[in-house]
Amino acid sequence: MSWILKNWYLVLVIAAILLWLLIDPSIEEQNDAADQMMENNPELLEEEKTVPTEYKIDIKGEIENPGVYQVTENDRVEDAIQLAGGFNSKADKQMINLAERVYDEMVIHVPAKGENAEGTHQMKDMGSDDQKVKVNLASIEEMQTIPGIGEVKANAIMEYRETYGRFEKIEDLTKVSGIGEKTVEKLKEYVRIP
Structure with a gap:
């Protein structure tokens, strides 16, 4: 008790700081404003969640513009081939799964009509294992x-x-x-x- 009496000014300063932290309305107003903004604009939260991941893929073979392209996680092989200018006249479209989703570092090889199917499968296996x-x-x-x-x-x-x-x-x-x-x-x- 004697310590408190001798250091009453220190106790008073600590009490004032604690009281100020508990009562400071500006902090509460800032939190309320942020909460209200999020409630009024839920699309702000959704935008953060719905930004699609971007991938780089390599498109080879019988297409107009072979090369490396940037696509998003929601794209399909069909979208990627269109991005590369589409199939050329030699392409064997039946050998490609156009509905497959793309993934990072994917290799898409479009074979020519009559191309050795074994070579096509080897190229396909290099990019992915379709059994997994x-x-x-x-x-x-x-x-x-x-x-x-x-x-x-x-x-x-x-x-x-x-x-x-x-x-x-x-x-x-x-x-x-x-x-x-x-x-x-x-x-x-x-x-x-x-």
Whole structure:
């Protein structure tokens, strides 16, 4: 008690600072203004969430302008080919899945009519393994085709993806409840992150 009496001015200063911090209306007004702005303009929040990821892809073969192009995560192979000027007259359009979603570092090879199919498949395999499930794009049913992934884990993956966004690498699957490092090691031969 004697310390408080001797240092009453210090106690008074500390009390004044605490009181000022608790009562300062300008901080509360700033928070209220920010909250009100977000409530009145929910599209501001949505814009941040909906900015598509940009990818670089390599388009080769029988198209008008082969080369490296920048596309977004929502684009399909058909969009990419149109960006490159479309097919040329030698292109075998039946060998290309135009509905496939593009992914970063994808290689699209458009073969010529009559081109050796073996060469086409080799080129295709260099860019992707079509047998693997694309975790960022797969439905719950598609995920359940992966050995070791049942309905519960498929739902957990989908929920994580909807909450936190796309997986950047396969190891990110360990962030999903119920999936550990050993499970991820087993999944590597069945899944890919486009």
